[in-house]
Amino acid sequence: MGRIASTLARLSSGPDATPRTIPELRTGDAPQIPAEAVRQVIRARRLRNRFFKEDLFADPAWDMLLDLLQAEIAQLRVPVSSLCIAAAVPATTALRWLKTMTDQGIFRRRADPHDGRRVFVELSPEASLAMRQYFAEVGPVGTV
Template sequence: MAADGFAMTSYGHQPSALLLTDGDAAAARVRQMAERANLRICGSDRIADAIGRIERQAAMDAVLVEIEHDPGPMLDRLLERLAADTAASRYGAVIVAPPALIDAIAARGEGRIEHLCDPSEEERALATAAAAGRTQARLHDVVKSGVSPNLQQLSAEVGRIASMLAELSEQGEDAALARAAVEEGGAAIDPEALRHFIRVRRMRERFFHPALFADPAWDMLLDLMASRLEGTKVAVSSLCIAAAVPPTTALRWIKTLTDHGLFVRQADPADGRRVFIELSDDAARAMEGWYRATMKLLQQVDAKD
């Protein structure tokens, strides 16, 4: 691998990337990922030697990891190292791994690590450029004239999520209204009713294309509120399923909602490779306010009938 790694090393003035993989196919994909983001490859190695290679590497702007299988404890150690280094802003990191590893990566993948599951080429390019601190960089894409429309749309989506949640965190007046709705009291919240709302939302897809309803935040809020009332725990992988969108999109939303205080991570004491996601107390109070206001409105409609 040393000779292969030397051959894959390039030199130039672009931001640099270290590539870590578990096979030749993964190595080819992650190399293409770096090239499309216009990154300079400063080295490459196998997962088994990843930590040693990171320690030997003088500097890099991003670490790009692609694996097809679970390497077990080696992955856990690598994730802990990436989490510590990215939290210290030493570099950014992207890991491309199958959905089966969502929980294992979520348990340790904090900091600036982005986990991609079955990503599109546009998602790969955007995540790679962002990891290197170059979200505005020129990206090589299949569209020769510049950035593809899909990539522009994905970049806009990320910006929209961040802007929307930033505004949400500043809406103190709305939060006060939500608390007032809870304090007014009313019917106890029925978790089965919340599940019913989710089923109604899924029914839309029988009549309209699912792409029209691609924002998963509300589905996750409903699912977590119902689970909170039922006293059940929700792992990251389960929440991704509840979101009803591609895993990479769901993971991006989970991270953003956690960063903005709507979701809370809780370690699983029985399994070090799993974390649970819960609603924050403020988010739960807001959901209570919404539920009671909604039920009151429906009662008014029934009364008119």
């Protein structure tokens, strides 16, 4: 979990705690990732639970990143409650991670214009680009 926290911190800031400079997004900058590739990674992560204790692989930040990338590719909005379920940890833990990642600029929260009680979560443009570049660099193997 510490490794993921470090990676997330690097997404939002450099080693000297100054904001990280990420090139401005332009059309075509982000690699196109097939939705099926992300779905396969999510399925493979859940399959581990059939063979090992579920808490052994608790990695809510990565699970949330994967879920939001999959939703972005499918052009779906993800409510906070669904993202907490995708994290596969207790809701309080998922909400804590959601706050951390929002505070670091990795996630963006958007109010539902039709229902004031609901909030949607999405990847920031920088996080989306980072996830897409990650998938493009590691390819279909090794993204679990």
